Amino acid sequence: MPRTHHYEVQVTWTGNTGPGTTGYRDYARDHDVTAVDTPAKPPLPGTADPAFRGVAERWNPEELLVASLSQCHMLWYLALCSQAGVVVTAYTDRPSGTMVETPEGSGRFTEVTLRPEVTIADPDLIDKATGFHDKAHEMCFIANSVNFPVHATPTIKPA
Structure with missing residues (x-):
């Protein structure tokens, strides 16, 4: 039986600059993302992408989606290596995503x-360590939930 x-989470808009949403340019896209069940987690300062009137100093949902895919892949990869006796001493990723806007704005x-x-x-x-990237992709909860391709181009080097 599946578990x-x-x-x-709670998302709270903090961008009311006074007049609320009286006009498209009259409010900030700022918001906070907080954990409901674990209040000790620091809030994530969120916004829209700067292309949509957000600010660069805050996280936008598109960045968080890309980060989620990277985090999920990494966590599966580390678990698979650990279980197979491959000792990972460092891991970093620079993921990127491409989003296309439609003429109507979506x-x-x-x-x-x-x-x-x-x-x-x-x-x-x-070679063994390289192969675990394919398995990590197969196992990743987030990659299994999106409807676009997620590619991995790993580099493995000895310590």
């Missing part, structure tokens, strides 16, 4: 590319 997990992601750079302890296990 079910539930996630709940849009959708067309792809995300992950670029994990992984350092492992044993140089003899580079």
